[in-house]
Amino acid sequence: MIKKIALLEGDGIGPEVTAQAVKVLKTLADKFGHEFHFEKALIGAAAIDVMGSALPKETIDLCMQSDAVFFGAVGDPKYDNDPNAKVRPEQGILGIRKSLQLFANIRPVITYETLHHLSPLKSKQLEGVDIVILRELTGGIYFGKKQTSADGHSASDECSYNRMEIERIAKLAFAHAQQRKNKLTLVDKANVLDTSRLWRKVVQEMAVNFTDVTVDYMFVDNAAMQLIINPSQFDVILTENMFGDIISDEASVLSGSLGMLPSASIGDTAALFEPIHGSYPQAAGKDIANPTGSILSAAMMLDYFELHKEAASIREAVEWAIKNNYVTKDIDSVNFYSTTQMGDIICDYISGNISNARTTRDELQKPTII
Ligand code: IPM
Ligand code: MG
Numbered sequence: 001m002i003k004k005i006a007l008l009e010g011d012g013i014g015p016e017v018t019a020q021a022v023k024v025l026k027t028l029a030d031k032f033g034h035e036f037h038f039e040k041a042l043i044g045a046a047a048i049d050v051m052g053s054a055l056p057k058e059t060i061d062l063c064m065q066s067d068a069v070f071f072g073a074v075g076d077p078k079y080d081n082d083p084n085a086k087v088r089p090e091q092g093i094l095g096i097r098k099s100l101q102l103f104a105n106i107r108p109v110i111t112y113e114t115l116h117h118l119s120p121l122k123s124k125q126l127e128g129v130d131i132v133i134l135r136e137l138t139g140g141i142y143f144g145k146k147q148t149s150a151d152g153h154s155a156s157d158e159c160s161y162n163r164m165e166i167e168r169i170a171k172l173a174f175a176h177a178q179q180r181k182n183k184l185t186l187v188d189k190a191n192v193l194d195t196s197r198l199w200r201k202v203v204q205e206m207a208v209n210f211t212d213v214t215v216d217y218m219f220v221d222n223a224a225m226q227l228i229i230n231p232s233q234f235d236v237i238l239t240e241n242m243f244g245d246i247i248s249d250e251a252s253v254l255s256g257s258l259g260m261l262p263s264a265s266i267g268d269t270a271a272l273f274e275p276i277h278g279s280y281p282q283a284a285g286k287d288i289a290n291p292t293g294s295i296l297s298a299a300m301m302l303d304y305f306e307l308h309k310e311a312a313s314i315r316e317a318v319e320w321a322i323k324n325n326y327v328t329k330d331i332d333s334v335n336f337y338s339t340t341q342m343g344d345i346i347c348d349y350i351s352g353n354i355s356n357a358r359t360t361r362d363e364l365q366k367p368t369i370i
Contacts, residue, residue, distance in 0.1 A: 002035040003305060006066040008059065008096075010044040011089055012279025013289035013339075014072025020291035020343030021070065021298040024317075027347040028302070028310050039066070043096070044074030044089035044279070054092035060099050063270070068301050069096070071274035072294070077281055089279075097137050102265035102272055104169045105135040105244065106176075106300070109251045109261065112322050118256030118331060121228065128232040129254050132180070134173040135244025137265055139165045140195070142241045161195045161240065166202040172266070173238040174210045183235035184215045187223040187243055199240060220247070227251055252276060257330045259290025262297035264304065271304050273297040287338040290328040292318055295346060317349040 007022065009015040022038060029036050041059040048054050054074070063069045074089040096102075109131040116123040144158030177184040186203045188196035200217060207215045218226065220243045226233065227247060231254055239247065252258045258277045265272040275293025283289045296318060302311035321327070326345045329336040337345065348354060 001305065001307065002037070003067045004037045004039065004065070005301075006059075006063045006069045007038045007040045008043040008063075008069060008071045008092075009040065009046070010072040010074045010092070010279065011046055011076050012073055012281045012284040014044075014074070014279055016284070016287065016289055016339050017275060017291040017294035018070060018072040020339060020346075021294040023343045024295050024314060024346055024350065025298050025302075027350050028313065031351060032307070032310055034307070034310075038070075043071075043092040045076035045079065047092060048087050048089065052087070054087055054089050055095040055099075059092075060096065063096060063100060063272075068304060069100070069270070069272040070298070070301065071096075071272050073275070073277065073279040075279035075281070093274075094142065096272065097265060098143065100270040100272065101138060101267040102270060103136060103138045103165065104172050104266045105133075105137040105248075106264045106266065107133040107135065107244075107248045107251075107261065107276055109133065109248075109254055111255050112260075112319070114323055114325070115256035115260075115331065119254055121231075121254065125229070125231065126254060130180075131231065131234045131237060131251060131254075132176055133237045133239070133244060133248050133251060134169060134176065135248060136161075136165065136169050136240045137244075138241075140241035159193070159195050159242075161198055163198070163202055166199050167206065170203050170206055170238060173236055174206065174213055177213045177236040178210070181235040182213050184213050185223070185234055185237050186215065186217050187220050187237055187239040187247065188217065189220050189243075190217070191219060195240065203238070223247060224250060227254070248276060257290060258293075259328065259330050260292050260296070262293050262295075262300050264297070264300040266304070271301070273301040273304075287340055288329045288336075289339050290330050291339050291342055292322075292328075295343070313350055314346070317346045320349055321345055 009018050025036050041062045047056055074092045076089050079085045079088050111126045111129045116126050139161050141157050141159040144160050146157050148155040188199050190196040190200045252261050261276045263276050275297055277293055299311040299314035328342055
């Protein structure tokens with residue numbers, strides 16, 4: 001299979017983590033006889049510095065001409081505390097979601113037994129946690145009318161949804177539930193918001209056509225609590241843009257590290273793959289970031305290309321690495337591997353060169369008390 005992939009590394013640790021995923025994809029291409037052609041373009045603060053815009057037209061054009069977009073992260077602290085900044089790195093990712101109409105953000109949350117101790121939750125609560133969050137990504141308060149009064153003393157952000165926007169992602173969520181444990185939870189705030197009442201109405205109507213799926217409805221404040229006290233009750237969570245942003249960060253705590261989680265953003269004609277973590281500027285250039293979220297995003301991209309065997313081999317390699325304590329500093333601050341080594345180990349496993357990886361681990365093993 002030949003695929004053209006737009007590579008948007010972005011800011012902070014973006015270039016480092018995507019480099020590992022690209023390495024893994026190249027290893028798979030060699031093993032399975034595929035050709036993946038990567039073409040880079042600027043986005044985020046990196047693009048602002050060079051072109052004055054977080055999302056240059058060249059970048060959108062490249063994405064539109066590619067089979068998929070592989071994305072790192074955007075964000076730079078120099079813009080975070082400046083409410084008057086006219087251009088912001090985040091405009092890059094928001095703009096690309098809108099231009100490519102990537103309306104569904106899919107965020108799987110799984111836990112690894114060997115990482116249970118990293119979560120603030122008790123190991124028992126984490127057993128059997130396997131959730132997928134479907135977050136609406138191109139509507140709601142993120143893209144509604146924004147206004148700040150001339151005197152700067154008041155501001156508003158409008159939240160609006162229409163039936164079509166809800167139906168297209170709900171359809172995908174029902175399909176996911178049918179492939180999984182046949183359970184769908186709509187998370188909303190229907191006791192307060194008109195938009196949430198519309199979501200509930202549309203999903204209730206659609207549920208009649210998916211009788212094999214059990215649908216329940218949960219207010220977002222309760223869902224935030226339930227995710228912590230009883231996370232294994234969830235299978236597929238469907239929610240709007242802003243609620244999805246918040247509860248997906250919350251859910252990432254279940255997996256032990258934000259660095260572990262991948263995501264896919266899907267539209268009718270385009271798709272983008274990115275880890276859920278941000279640009280983590282404090283770690284940039286240090287070769288310490290966890291590339292697993294990016295590598296697992298590559299697996300989601302392969303599934304999108306219908307290369308399921310190849311995707312499964314990435315997941316198997318990641319599971320093997322974690323089980324055998326091949327981990328980065330966020331997971332084990334004493335015995336850890338660098339970002340690059342972590343990528344190498346996964347590639348070694350995929351190409352059947354495991355014993356080489358094992359030796360590296362032994363060399364690195366340090367006593368915890370010196
Ligand atoms: C995410 C991020 C983005 C969002 C930011 C970077 C604009 O938090 O992908 O979850 O809010 O959607
Ligand atoms: Mg977020």
